[in-house]
Amino acid sequence: MTTDQQLPGTSAAGSLVAPGVEELELRMSSEADVEWIGRLRHEVYARELGQHAPNDAGLLTDDLDGSNVYIVAVHHGRPAGFISVTPPWAGRFSIDRHLRRDEHPALCEDGLFEIRILAVDPGLRGGMIGRLLMYAALRWVAGHGGRGIVALGRVELLPMYLELGLASTGTAVRSGAAGFQLLTGDVAELTDRTLRRHGTLLRELAQTVRWGLEVPFLPGDEMCAHGGASVEALGRGFDTLDASGEVVPADVLDAWFPPAPAAVAALTRGLDWIARTSPPVRADGLVEEIARRRGLPESALAVGAGSSDLIFRAFRGWLDASSRVLLIDPSYGEYAHVVERVIGCRADRFPLHRAEGWRIDPERLARVLRKRYDLVVIVNPNNPTGVHADAARLRRVMEDAPAGTRFWIDETYAGYVGAGQTLEPYAAEAGNAVVCTSLSKMYALSGLRAAYLTAPAPIAAELRRWTPPWAVSLPAQIAAVNALRDPAYYASRWAQTAVLRAELAAALAEVDENLSVSESVANFVLLTLPGGGLTASRLVERCRRRGVFLRDLSPMSPAFEGRTVRIAVRDAAANARVAVTVAEALRAPLGMA
Incomplete structure (x- = not known):
């Protein structure tokens, strides 16, 4: 990569000065941009840096152009610079020409994107254009599920890349007359660092820069992004x-149908009293109803105000920064958020593939579990892929897992699969599994928030100790009890x-x-x-x-x-x-x- 030769200055207050952003537009490239991108690449990488030999056409292209994503900067209506990103679904990176991935662990991470080319018109360097292009690439990667970035950064500009938050692996690469170092960065950490250091400026720029990318200019808050x-x-x-x-x-998986008639009637009939009355402290009546309907011991149950309530309480009690967690990818985003952003521990991904129908391969999962994880999270049926893994096969994987491995099985949508596919009976007796079951989506109670988990009695008791009083509202308890009584x-x-x-x-x-x-x-x-x-x-x-x-x-x-x-x-x-x-x-x- 290359970029501005001069870094922007800082004001006395410590925020970046932003010269040259008047009438600046950042957008995805179009067919009309292809020629000037090729000419600027030739000017910078062939004539200026000597990385490639100049050619008579004055254009520089390569075989990755069809896979790259280009983000361009337009200043006062004229091309000012561009940056390219190679997504993982391209199947290969430019870095593969110089380095073997199996020899560099940083190149083997899941969710890795390559930021490959950054060039700014020589007459416009010294301002914010190069940095805003880097920021735009970071936002685009984050908006497409990226968790890490990798790049080859020019040795002369290494201090700037390090200041931006990228880390050098110490691996040197030579390409023509230019020297580079292999750089990596965690997308979430880079985003946090950028907001901490330059949040005020970015909020100002959000009002000035014309933003044509498919992701917001500024990241959302610290909450997990949901539908709704x-x-x-x-x-x-x-x-x-x-x-x-x-x-x-x-956009959200709430039920299309109303709750059971008895649930609606109970809420409507006593709404004024329900609204002003405190609920049973521990929701004992709801626990009894769940145990009766599911054939489970009450001692194996703990209830909460929706599955997210249970996830936050359980994971924060079980995990710390040293824990190792395995997540299915893709899967429900709340789990990655809690593990990585709330608790701050390591999460590995077990990747699913479109070509394989997004199915979990039990044999491959069993092999991965040999790495020994503290917690393994499986949503079954999976959201958002919509694929269900056979409960009996999952049970065999859990039974054969290394000692000390705990499984969290999310069965929010299990009712759609049919009888015999829940792992709740196994979780109530085995020592290594917890099943979380939401009543919100399947029972049309999303607005009321009700869920429960099934676990060995000591684990369920632990969760109940971590539960504040009145965690499940009175409307939720009343509606859930009546809903469970009408399975037909x-x-x-x-x-x-x-x-x-x-x-x-x-x-x-x-x-x-x-x-x-x-x-x-x-x-x-x-x-x-x-x-x-x-x-x-x-x-x-x-x-x-x-x-x-x-x-x-x-x-x-x-x-x-x-x-x-x-x-x-x-x-x-x-x-x-x-x-x-x-x-x-x-x-x-x-x-x-």
Whole structure:
């Protein structure tokens, strides 16, 4: 990489001075940018640095251009510079020409992206353009599930790269007349460092720089990103809830059907009393109902205000910075957030692959477990891939795992699979497993928040000691008890969900033969766009403008390649609207929102 030859200065207050950002635009490259990018590459890397031999055409290209993503800077309407990113789904990096990955552990990490080329017009160096291009690349990588970056940085500019937060591995590379060092960086750490040091400036620049990337200019807060933008669009003050029927909330996996009639009646009938009355402290009635309906001992149960409540309490009690955790990738993002961002411990990934149908290979998982982990997290059925792993095969993997390995099995959507596929009985007796079961999604109680976990009695007792009083609200306890008492109602609704899911998948498949549509076993489908066209982010944006909310899966994992959206099953009318809206969004010209 190369960049500005002179670093921006700092003011007395310590914030960066930002010269040269007036009328600056950062955007993804277009076909019209190809020639000037090639000419600037030739000027910098051939004539200036001597890394390549000059050529008569004055253009520099290579065989990775079809895989690279280019972010360009335009200053006062004229090209000012660019940076390129090679995503992991390209299949290879430029670095592979110089180094063997198996000899450099930093090159073998999952979720790794290469920042390859950074060039700024010689007449515009000394300002913020180079750094903003680096920042833009970091944001793009984060928006596509990247966890690490790797780059070859010019030796002369090594102090600047280190100041930005990149770390040198000490590996030197020579390319033509130019010398480089292998640099690496953790995306989350680089983002945190940038915000700590330059957050004030970035917030100012957010009002000045025209931002054309598919990810926000500024990162979100420290919370895990979830669906639910459809609800947030109704306003924070809850004074526009009547407008909820105007949007299709297919971005979040809430049930499309109402709770059991008895649950609704119990809440409606005593709402004024319920609202002003404190709930039972330990939700004993709910625990008794769960034990009765599931055939489990009460001593093996602990309840919480939704699965996230249980995840936060359990993981913070079990793990510390020295713990080793294995996460399925892709999977529910709350787990990576809690493990890495809240607790700050190491998390390895067990990658799933689209070509293998996103399935967990039990034999491969068993081999990976030999590395010995403190906690292994498996969501089954998995969200967002929608694939279910056979419970008996998972049980054999757990039984054969090294001593000291604890498994957390999330069965939020297990009701859609059918009887005999829960590991709750195993968790109640074995010493190495905990099963977390949400009542929110399957029982149409997402707004009330109720969940429970099944574990050996000592572990369940431990969780109960960590539970504050009145953790589960009175409305949630009343609704959950009544919902559990009506299994026939929910069985019929889950069966109807499967019919609606198949109809939605068929309607989406008819929109365009180039789309890939796959049904989950739960209440959603995945839609994958062909490469080289509209991205998942743009599709979501276009549909949102039409009142239909879908979930872009790009930030969850690079395995989705920025091309896959998750669409929750709604009722028949809403599903039809989703299909029509997707068709309209795909027909619009690429340059339009």
